[in-house]
Amino acid sequence: MVIVNYFSIMISVIILGSGNVATHLFKAFNKADKITVKQWFSRTQHSIEQFKDKVEITNNYDDLKEADVYILAVSDDAIHEVSAKLTVTNKFIVHTSGAMTLHEMDKKNDRGVFYPLQTFSKDVEMDFANVPFCLEVENKSNMQILNSLCEAIGSKYYRVNSEQRSSLHLAAVFVNNFVNQLYRTAHEITESTSVDFNILKPLIIETAKKIENLSPYRAQTGPAKRHDKKTIKKHMKLLQNDQHKEIYDLLTKVIQRTHGKKL
Amino acid sequence: MVIVNYFSIMISVIILGSGNVATHLFKAFNKADKITVKQWFSRTQHSIEQFKDKVEITNNYDDLKEADVYILAVSDDAIHEVSAKLTVTNKFIVHTSGAMTLHEMDKKNDRGVFYPLQTFSKDVEMDFANVPFCLEVENKSNMQILNSLCEAIGSKYYRVNSEQRSSLHLAAVFVNNFVNQLYRTAHEITESTSVDFNILKPLIIETAKKIENLSPYRAQTGPAKRHDKKTIKKHMKLLQNDQHKEIYDLLTKVIQRTHGKKL
Numbered sequence: 001m002v003i004v005n006y007f008s009i010m011i012s013v014i015i016l017g018s019g020n021v022a023t024h025l026f027k028a029f030n031k032a033d034k035i036t037v038k039q040w041f042s043r044t045q046h047s048i049e050q051f052k053d054k055v056e057i058t059n060n061y062d063d064l065k066e067a068d069v070y071i072l073a074v075s076d077d078a079i080h081e082v083s084a085k086l087t088v089t090n091k092f093i094v095h096t097s098g099a100m101t102l103h104e105m106d107k108k109n110d111r112g113v114f115y116p117l118q119t120f121s122k123d124v125e126m127d128f129a130n131v132p133f134c135l136e137v138e139n140k141s142n143m144q145i146l147n148s149l150c151e152a153i154g155s156k157y158y159r160v161n162s163e164q165r166s167s168l169h170l171a172a173v174f175v176n177n178f179v180n181q182l183y184r185t186a187h188e189i190t191e192s193t194s195v196d197f198n199i200l201k202p203l204i205i206e207t208a209k210k211i212e213n214l215s216p217y218r219a220q221t222g223p224a225k226r227h228d229k230k231t232i233k234k235h236m237k238l239l240q241n242d243q244h245k246e247i248y249d250l251l252t253k254v255i256q257r258t259h260g261k262k263l
Numbered sequence: 264m265v266i267v268n269y270f271s272i273m274i275s276v277i278i279l280g281s282g283n284v285a286t287h288l289f290k291a292f293n294k295a296d297k298i299t300v301k302q303w304f305s306r307t308q309h310s311i312e313q314f315k316d317k318v319e320i321t322n323n324y325d326d327l328k329e330a331d332v333y334i335l336a337v338s339d340d341a342i343h344e345v346s347a348k349l350t351v352t353n354k355f356i357v358h359t360s361g362a363m364t365l366h367e368m369d370k371k372n373d374r375g376v377f378y379p380l381q382t383f384s385k386d387v388e389m390d391f392a393n394v395p396f397c398l399e400v401e402n403k404s405n406m407q408i409l410n411s412l413c414e415a416i417g418s419k420y421y422r423v424n425s426e427q428r429s430s431l432h433l434a435a436v437f438v439n440n441f442v443n444q445l446y447r448t449a450h451e452i453t454e455s456t457s458v459d460f461n462i463l464k465p466l467i468i469e470t471a472k473k474i475e476n477l478s479p480y481r482a483q484t485g486p487a488k489r490h491d492k493k494t495i496k497k498h499m500k501l502l503q504n505d506q507h508k509e510i511y512d513l514l515t516k517v518i519q520r521t522h523g524k525k526l
Contacts, residue, residue, distance in 0.1 A: 076494070099494060118466055119473065119484065130465040164458040170498050171449035175463055176470045177485035178514040179442050184479035184521060186434035195427040200438055201475065202393040203381055207439045208471035210382065212464065216447035221382060222440035231339070231362060235433050243517050250513055251441040254506050258447060 011035050011148055012067040016082060018042035020120040021096050022073035028128050030054060032152040038067045043082070061085050069094060069145050071114060072105065079104045092142045098169030101162045102138055112137040114146055115165060116155075119176055128153040134160040134168060185244055192240065217258070224255035274298050274411055277327065279345060280336035281305035283383040284359050288336060291391050293317060295415040301330045306345070324348050332357060332408050334377060335368065342367045355405050361432030364425045365401055375400040377409055378428060379418075382439055391416040397423040397431060448507055455503065480521070487518035 013029055015022050015037060022042075029035040037055050042048045045059035058064070064086065070093040074082050079095050083105035086093070093105060094112040102111040113136040120126055135146045135157050143159070150157040160168065183204065190197045210219045223231040232252060239245045276292055278285050278300060285305075292298040300318050305311045308322035321327070327349065333356040337345050342358050346368035349356070356368060357377040365374040376399040383389055398409045398420050406422070413420040423431065446467065453460045473482045486494040495515060502508045 099497065117462055119469055121473065121477075130469060132462050132465055134462065158459065158462055160458060160462075164453075164456045166501060167452050167456040168458055168462060170501055171452040171463055172466055173485055173487075173498065174445045174449045174452070174510070175467050177483065177487060177518065178510070179445050179467075179470055180474070180479050180483055181514055181518050181521070182437045182442050182445070183474055184483070185517075186437045187479050189430050189434040189437070193427045193430040195423060195431055196421065199380055199395050199397065199421055199423075199431060200434055202395055203435055204438050204442075204471050204474070206382055206393060207442055208467050210384065211443070211446055211467070214384070216443050216450050219384075220440065220443055220447070222436055224436075224440060234362065235436065238429060238433055243520065246513060247437070247441070247517065250509060251444050254448075254510065255440065255444050257506065258444070 009034075011069065011145060011152070012038045013149070014039045014041065014064065014067040014070045015073060016041045016070060017073035017078075017096075018044060018047040019073065019075065020122055021116065022071075023048075023122075024120050024126045025071065025073060025096075025116075026051065026055070028126070028153040029149075034152040035149065039063075039065050043078075061087050064088055066091070068092065069142075069149070070109070071096065076100055076104075080106070083109070092139075092145060094146070098134070098165055098172065102136060110137075110139045110142055112139075112142055112146060113162075113165065114149070115160075115169075117168060117172060128155045131155050133157040134165050136161060136165065182247070185247060188241065189239075189244065220255065220259065222255075224252040225259050227256060272297075274332065274408060274415070275301045275330040276412070277302045277304065277330040277333045278336060279304045279333060280341075280359075281307060281310040282336065282338065283385055284379065285334075285336035286311075286385075287383050287389045288334065288359075288379075289314065289318070291389070291416040292412075297415040298412065302326075302328050306341075324350050327351055329354070331355065332405075332412070333372070334359065339363050339367075343369070346372070355402075355408065357409065361397070361428055361435065365399060373400075373402045373405055375402075375405055375409060376425075376428065377412070378423075378432075380431060380435060391418045394418050396420040397428050399424060399428065445510070448510060451504065452502075452507065483518065483522065485518070487515040488522050490519065 013035055015026055029037050039056045040048055041058050043059055048057050070091060072079060072082060072095040076097050076099055079100055089108045091109045093109040094114040096114055098115050102113050105111045115134040116131045117134055118131040133150050133155050137143045186200055187197045239248060276298055278289055292300050302319045303311055304321050306322055311320050333354060335342060335345060335358040339360050339362055342363055352371045354372050356372040357375040359377055361378050365376050368374045378397040379394045380397055381394040396413050396418050400406045449463055450460045502511060
């Protein structure tokens with residue numbers, strides 16, 4: 001009897017796409033002992049030209065080789081098209097999108113999802129220990145490949161169905177894009193009195209860390225939760241910008257509703 | 264000629280108040296070599312009873328001793344009353360509030376502000392290296408005492424006037440209370456599909472860290488900034504809760520205005 005231990009074998013990968021996610025994945029896979037990046041495909045070959053000494057690159061669908069898994073790290077709008085144009089069939093293919101179901105991909109291959117829930121900056125190296133992956137597969141037997149990929153780059157992974165992934169992707173907009181816009185708003189407020197925005201940075205970090213061990217519900221403080229009308233009125237008067245007023249007003253109301261106070 | 268070097272002398276402090284800020288300050292001062300907490304006053308003596316082996320405690324205004332600085336760490340509403348009831352005169356007194364001017368305190372003493380811009384949790388020890396202080400004094404010669412206090416507990420400090428402090432306090436509501444409410448909203452969204460909120464925590468930390476070296480303006484990404492109507496529409500449809508919809512709608516518009524796109 002032969003027992004196949006996935007952890008002891010090499011996983012071969014072909015990356016398709018040339019954006020931030022594709023590039024960060026390439027770098028992480030390239031460093032991992034148990035992963036070989038066999039090929040890197042991009043429709044715009046010049047965008048990955050700089051990596052041609054490290055990996056075989058191509059922009060030709062007909063050139064695609066065999067691999068254990070094809071990782072489609074392209075924009076949501078391109079997932080369907082690229083998956084349909086693939087010349088390989090009956091292989092295992094995954095996309096990296098938070099918003100798309102696996103049915104977005106052409107069914108000539110076994111499909112799955114390999115969604116890294118993190119924000120990737122172009123020029124900042126990503127520590128994959130801080131990148132949780134949300135995994136989904138059509139064919140159960142493929143789950144082990146994705147698990148092994150995550151383990152090889154030191155990432156945590158979670159089995160998440162399409163509905164759950166959609167809700168995570170949506171929640172990520174709140175904790176990433178919307179939170180960042182509140183940082184921007186604070187920056188505008190401090191700039192208006194020529195005070196150093198850096199003074200707020202320790203508070204920003206502490207606010208994020210606080211919910212490591214405390215639910216956001218329990219972590220809440222401040223004038224809205226305390227129903228401190230005097231401070232709220234003072235703040236509304238201080239705010240010069242109508243958009244800032246709108247945000248202040250809405251989030252104050254939402255906090256008060258969340259914490260059971262009547263307006 | 265005698266040169267007084269504040270860094271080499273002991274600073275004597277009397278703390279007034281028994282809340283989170285008072286308690287965290289007491290603990291930090293008590294550990295610092297160059298600070299003596301001479302007395303701790305609270306109108307409700309039982310609330311600091313547990314510290315009576317470490318410091319002299321009192322609830323009697325007439326008992327107050329002499330010290331280099333009296334730190335009024337009471338709620339905003341109590342600053343005026345407590346400062347007026349003080350029996351000491353011509354001493355140096357500071358409050359710790361972000362929202363109040365120094366004129367809130369009775370003018371029989373030299374006044375100042377010693378505002379720690381951070382969120383304090385009751386049971387979590389605070390590393391004062393992460394607590395920036397916003398300082399203001401009526402009488403210039405008192406600034407050195409506040410600087411030395413900060414240095415003795417390892418905190419950064421900034422000279423900030425009342426108008427600037429008000430804008431920092433207001434901005435802090437955005438990056439602390441409002442950001443935390445967005446975390447809460449994300450928690451509600453993930454709970455609605457029974458998916459683990461913990462998956463979002465690395466993204467929450469990374470979002471806070473990203474602006475260490477990048478302005479929030481430059482750090483922005485996502486469907487709102489990209490003007491990705493398809494995803495925005497999909498998200499609005501996914502959101503079940505009217506409050507969540509309102510937040511999504513408003514912050515999407517604000518991001519789009521900030522980044523120069525028309526709706």
